[in-house]
Amino acid sequence: xxxxxxxxxxxxxxxxxxxxxxxxxxxxxxxxxxxxxxxxxxxxxxxxxxxxxxxxxxxxxxxxxxxxxxxxxxxxxxxxxxxxxxxxxxxxxxxxxxxxxxxxxxxxxxxxxx
Amino acid sequence: xxxxxxxxxxxxxxxxxxxxxxxxxxxxxxxxxxxxxxxxxxxxxxxxxxxxxxxxxxxxxxxxxxxxxxxxxxxxxxxxxxxxxxxxxxxxxxxxxxxxxxxxxxxxxxx
Numbered sequence: 001x002x003x004x005x006x007x008x009x010x011x012x013x014x015x016x017x018x019x020x021x022x023x024x025x026x027x028x029x030x031x032x033x034x035x036x037x038x039x040x041x042x043x044x045x046x047x048x049x050x051x052x053x054x055x056x057x058x059x060x061x062x063x064x065x066x067x068x069x070x071x072x073x074x075x076x077x078x079x080x081x082x083x084x085x086x087x088x089x090x091x092x093x094x095x096x097x098x099x100x101x102x103x104x105x106x107x108x109x110x111x112x113x114x
Numbered sequence: 115x116x117x118x119x120x121x122x123x124x125x126x127x128x129x130x131x132x133x134x135x136x137x138x139x140x141x142x143x144x145x146x147x148x149x150x151x152x153x154x155x156x157x158x159x160x161x162x163x164x165x166x167x168x169x170x171x172x173x174x175x176x177x178x179x180x181x182x183x184x185x186x187x188x189x190x191x192x193x194x195x196x197x198x199x200x201x202x203x204x205x206x207x208x209x210x211x212x213x214x215x216x217x218x219x220x221x222x223x224x225x
Binding site: 031033040041042043044045048050056058059090097102103105106107108 | 118123147155156157159162202204211212213214215216217218
C-alpha cells in the first residue's frame with residue numbers, strides 16, 4: 001500500500017520557470033492538502049481540496065495554483081517560480097476531514113529556486 | 115487568525131531526564147495533534163487529543179490537552195537517544211478542514 005506519494009522528490013528551478021508537483025493517494029481519501037515547510041518553521045497550508053473538482057485557499061496561497069481533476073490526485077503548480085518558493089512541500093490526505101481520521105503525509109518534495 | 119506557539123524551540127537534554135514541551139494556541143479548538151519529524155523525513159502522527167482533559171501515552175511520551183487554558187503539553191519521561199527529533203503540535207481550524215502548526219521543538223537527547 002503506497003499511501004501518499006509525491007513526485008518529484010527533488011527539483012531545482014530557475015527564477016521564472018514553471019513546474020507542477022504531483023500528489024497521489026491510493027486510500028480513497030476525499031480531503032487533500034498541500035503544505036510548505038521552511039527551515040525552523042512549522043508547516044503552512046497552501047491550498048486544500050475537500051473533494052474531486054474542488055479547491056480552496058489556505059494560509060499562504062499566493063504564487064501557487066492547484067487542481068483536483070481526479071479524486072486520487074492533487075496537483076500543485078508554480079507558474080513563475082521565485083526564490084521565496086524554495087521550500088520543502090508536503091502533501092497530505094485524510095478520509096473526509098480531520099474529524100474523521102488521521103492526516104497522512106507524503107515524503108516531501110524539496111524545491112530549490114535559483 | 116489562529117496562532118500556535120511552541121516552547122522551547124530547541125531542547126538539549128541528557129538521557130534519563132524528564133522534560134515537557136508546551137504548545138499554546140490562540141483560539142478555541144477541541145482537537146490538537148502531535149507529530150514527530152526526523153531529519154529529512156515526513157511527519158509521523160503521535161497523538162490526537164480530542165477533548166478537554168484528554169491524556170494519551172505511548173512509551174516515554176505523554177500528551178495532554180487543556181482546552182480552557184488553550185494549552186497542550188508533551189511530557190518526556192526518562193529520555194533516550196531515539197527520541198531525538200523535531201516535535202510539532204498542530205491545532206484543528208476551520209471546522210476540521212485545516213491544521214495550523216506550531217514552529218516545532220527540536221529535541222536532542224545526549225548519551
